[in-house]
Amino acid sequence: MKVIIAAFVLALILVSSASADTPAAMEANRALKYISDYIISGKAQKPITRAVLSPTGQTPDLQFVRQSDLTSDLVDRYLSRGISHFLPWDKPQRSREFLRNTGTKYVHWSHLLWGPPPPDWKTLSAEIDTVHNSEWGKDVVFEAGVMEAIYKDTIDKVTIPEWLFQCMEDLGINKTRKPGPSGPKCFSYENMFDRNAADWNGMVGRWAARGKDGSGEASVPDITMTETQLWYAYLITEYIDAGFEGIFFGQFGLTGSRDKGNECMWEFSQFTKRLAAARAYRRSVFLSTHHYCVAYKGQLNPDSPTMFTHMTWPSRMFYSSKHEFGMECGLNATEDGKHRTRAEFKMLMKPPFDLPMLIEIDNYGKVSPDSPIAADSEGNDEITAYMKKPPAARAAFLRYYYHEFQTYKNKPGKCRTHLAPSGERCGYMPYAEQSGEEETIADLFREAAKLSVMAAAIAKDLQAAEAAEEWKTYRDGKRNFALERPGASVLKDRSAELTRKTPGSFWLEFSVRTNNKTAYAINVRRAVLAADTTPETYAAENPFLLTWERVTINGVSGFSATTGEQSAKTVIHRALLVDGKSVWMLNLTDTSGGNPQKTKQVFERVARSLNVKGLEPVDASD
Numbered sequence: 270m271k272v273i274i275a276a277f278v279l280a281l282i283l284v285s286s287a288s289a290d291t292p293a294a295m296e297a298n299r300a301l302k303y304i305s306d307y308i309i310s311g312k313a314q315k316p317i318t319r320a321v322l323s324p325t326g327q328t329p330d331l332q333f334v335r336q337s338d339l340t341s342d343l344v345d346r347y348l349s350r351g352i353s354h355f356l357p358w359d360k361p362q363r364s365r366e367f368l369r370n371t372g373t374k375y376v377h378w379s380h381l382l383w384g385p386p387p388p389d390w391k392t393l394s395a396e397i398d399t400v401h402n403s404e405w406g407k408d409v410v411f412e413a414g415v416m417e418a419i420y421k422d423t424i425d426k427v428t429i430p431e432w433l434f435q436c437m438e439d440l441g442i443n444k445t446r447k448p449g450p451s452g453p454k455c456f457s458y459e460n461m462f463d464r465n466a467a468d469w470n471g472m473v474g475r476w477a478a479r480g481k482d483g484s485g486e487a488s489v490p491d492i493t494m495t496e497t498q499l500w501y502a503y504l505i506t507e508y509i510d511a512g513f514e515g516i517f518f519g520q521f522g523l524t525g526s527r528d529k530g531n532e533c534m535w536e537f538s539q540f541t542k543r544l545a546a547a548r549a550y551r552r553s554v555f556l557s558t559h560h561y562c563v564a565y566k567g568q569l570n571p572d573s574p575t576m577f578t579h580m581t582w583p584s585r586m587f588y589s590s591k592h593e594f595g596m597e598c599g600l601n602a603t604e605d606g607k608h609r610t611r612a613e614f615k616m617l618m619k620p621p622f623d624l625p626m627l628i629e630i631d632n633y634g635k636v637s638p639d640s641p642i643a644a645d646s647e648g649n650d651e652i653t654a655y656m657k658k659p660p661a662a663r664a665a666f667l668r669y670y671y672h673e674f675q676t677y678k679n680k681p682g683k684c685r686t687h688l689a690p691s692g693e694r695c696g697y698m699p700y701a702e703q704s705g706e707e708e709t710i711a712d713l714f715r716e717a718a719k720l721s722v723m724a725a726a727i728a729k730d731l732q733a734a735e736a737a738e739e740w741k742t743y744r745d746g747k748r749n750f751a752l753e754r755p756g757a758s759v760l761k762d763r764s765a766e767l768t769r770k771t772p773g774s775f776w777l778e779f780s781v782r783t784n785n786k787t788a789y790a791i792n793v794r795r796a797v798l799a800a801d802t803t804p805e806t807y808a809a810e811n812p813f814l815l816t817w818e819r820v821t822i823n824g825v826s827g828f829s830a831t832t833g834e835q836s837a838k839t840v841i842h843r844a845l846l847v848d849g850k851s852v853w854m855l856n857l858t859d860t861s862g863g864n865p866q867k868t869k870q871v872f873e874r875v876a877r878s879l880n881v882k883g884l885e886p887v888d889a890s891d
Contacts, residue, residue: 293493294532300495301540304436304502309547313432317548319394319512321401324408324551330725331374331408336542336553341685342728344555344578344625347410348687349675349717351375352699352710353629354652355692358388361396367700369405370707372714375555377581377627377689378517381414382504384487386423390511397512401550410555412515413508415501417523418476420487424458424500425449433503442495460496462488468527475523489523492533497524501537509544515555516541517581522560530566531576534558538576557581557627561613562620571621571681571821579624582617583631584670584688585610586651587644594665595658596644600677609641617686618679621821625685628674630655632695656697664709671713682818682829727866740874743779753878754779754791755871773797773851788861789868791875794854804828804847814845822846822876825853829876831869838862842872848881855879 290298307313331346333339352373357364358380367373380393400406429437434454437443449457462469469491476487490497505516518524518537525534538556545554556577565574586598587608597603598610600618617626633650636643644654655663667690674686690710692699699705739756758779767776774797780790798807804826808814817828827846833839840859845852857872859865 290532291493291529293528294530294536296495297493297498297533297536300436300440300442300498301502301536303440304433304506305540305543307436307439308432308506308544313435315430315432315506315510318390318507318510319398319401319550321398321512321550324401326407328408330721333551333553336546339553339555339578341579341623341625341683342724345685345687346717346721346724347375347555348579348625348627348689349721350714351377351627351687351689352692353377353627353689354632354694355379355699357396358393359693361399363700365400365403365406367707368400368409369403371711372718373710374408374714375410375412375515375627375689376692377412377515377629378414379411380508380513381416381517381519382423383414383416383418384420384423386427387504387507390507393513394511401512410514411512412517412555412557413504413513414517414519415504415508417489417519417521418487419458419461419490419500420477421458421479422484424456424461425451427456429454429456429499430503433499437499442499446495456500457496458486458488461490461494461500462497463491463494466491466527472523472526491527492524492537493527498533498537502540505537505541506544509541509549509554512550514545514550514553515557518556518558520560521558521563525563531563532566534563535565535574535576555579559583561616562622564620564622569621571623573622575622575624577624579627580617581627581629582613584628584651585613585642586630586655586666588646588654592665592669594662594669596655596662596666599670599673601673607639607641614677618677621680623679623681623683623685625687626679628686628688630689630691630694650695652691652694652697655691656695660704660706664706667706667709667713678818680819682820727864730864730867742878748773748775748795749881750795751878751880752793752875754875755781757781758791767794769796771797783861786860788863789857789859789871791857791872792855793879796852796854798847798850798852801849802847802852803849807847807852817843817845820844820846823879823881825879825881827853831865833859835862835865840865840868842869844872844876846879846881851881853879853881 308315333343350373355376356379397411400409443453447460449455462472464473472489474486475489477485479486521534525531528534541554541556546552557579558577559581563576565576584598585608586596588595589597589603591597591603600611600614602611604611630652632652633642636648638646638648644651671688674688675684677686678684690699690706691697699707699710701707740753741756742751743754744751758781761778763778764775767774774795776794778790778792780787782788814828817830820827820829825846825848827844829844831842833841838860841856843856845854855876857868859868
């Protein structure tokens with residue numbers, strides 16, 4: 270299988286593998302499953318740190334109580350009111366005022382360990398409890414970062430908690446584990462990577478070089494190493510017990526560069542979800558990482574299991590004169606051959622998974638002005654360059670890109686990209702009294718809140734309509750295909766009306782009537798093609814398809830689009846699929862004048878159910 274590498278994206282490595290689980294993955298499964306079972310069963314003397322164990326009431330459009338509730342639509346509603354790098358622990362009262370004033374619902378990177386030792390978990394819990402116990406903060410999600418950085422002087426001094434040490438004893442890890450300089454009951458920096466591994470040398474001392482006395486070194490941990498898995502398990506457990514509902518895995522392109530098929534990362538996602546289901550504030554957890562696509566075992570298939578609820582990426586903002594506020598980024602940025610933002614955003618839109626994307630204004634430190642991550646002529650990173658702009662320019666930047674990002678469409682054709690305004694970072698604060706963008710953020714989030722309520726109402730109506738709608742399966746053995754169709758639809762064979770009648774071609778229509786009028790009609794057509802026709806060769810002869818979205822449905826590739834206007838009472842949802850010997854043309858023509866999202870959901874269900882492969886010969890029936 271192919272390994273997809275984007276040379277312009279730092280450490281974005283996606284390894285494909287169809288083989289059995291690697292030894293590292295099998296060991297991770299064994300260890301992480303045992304640890305989570307040990308905690309959940311109550312064998313571990315590991316009390317939950319927070320006092321507010323579950324919400325007493327939630328806002329209806331933001332409500333969730335289980336992992337399956339965290340649909341992409343619901344995640345969207347949270348990320349549309351997300352703020353990045355907001356660390357509320359130093360000024361808790363003012364931070365609470367900011368969260369309340371702005372209506373923030375998702376706090377990305379509200380805590381992370383980059384150098385310092387683990388915190389007092391009770392201190393973190395106390396602040397989260399205060400927010401969750403308030404009338405306005407029951408829905409606020411705090412996200413913690415389990416990062417791509419370990420510091421020798423810190424790690425070697427962190428005591429392994431008794432509950433985790435007992436798991437290590439039970440698993441037999443301590444029999445072969447080499448203790449660190451502080452003894453067997455402390456974590457070991459050296460055990461978190463293989464210094465002699467040929468494919469890991471660039472990660473040793475990546476953040477800081479070793480001093481003459483061996484101190485001061487900072488490296489990337491390797492998640493295929495047992496010690497790293499223990500370290501991450503410890504942090505994730507403490508964060509969830511403290512009240513955090515989001516875990517961000519930092520740069521997986523670095524920590525997982527030896528994780529074949531992303532199998533160890535899969536085990537971490539399952540470990541975190543198991544713990545959350547038993548112990549989290551709302552029995553669920555948001556999961557993310559700095560990457561454009563992390564597929565389980567490299568399976569770039571929309572139906573493959575996904576590890577994350579959303580992905581996260583820097584904006585790669587840079588100075589320019591394109592806009593009056595002097596900054597730009599994103600898909601429509603100036604193509605100057607230097608900056609990464611345009612190329613990277615294209616990569617973010619390509620994966621086939623329906624995952625929202627959170628865009629942050631990030632920090633990289635001072636670099637050469639010629640570096641592709643330099644945001645200005647002095648070599649400043651994007652958050653520093655953003656901070657140096659006057660308040661009016663920053664506010665205009667947020668207003669412009671907050672809305673532009675939400676127009677972007679990923680490969681499944683969804684608009685799911687959200688700009689998270691910056692919180693505390695490199696001396697910058699968003700508070701109004703510090704010339705921050707507090708009021709601008711509040712305005713943006715108020716608008717998002719209104720849209721969230723509308724989206725929730727539409728989703729509820731769609732779910733009710735689908736639950737009330739009887740569906741049947743239409744099987745056509747003669748033509749060797751099957752699909753689901755609304756039970757109230759009436760079938761008409763319109764093949765005789767085809768202008769070009771070729772052997773094997775047909776046209777079926779399933780119409781649904783309301784008040785004695787056709788509300789919508791689903792059309793299924795097939796035309797036989799020359800052997801080995803591909804979507805690309807078909808589109809070359811029909812160039813209008815190049816403006817449609819690329820899709821893959823049940824393993825068959827093609828194109829999809831929605832045209833028309835609700836006000837004109839004609840909206841058409843379309844899909845065209847090429848299976849190598851035929852072209853399947855599906856559309857739903859909606860003439861009801863009602864909400865086109867409802868018929869789009871009907872059409873997507875029909876399209877997803879289309880089966881054109883390997884049917885047993887049967888008579889056409891329901």
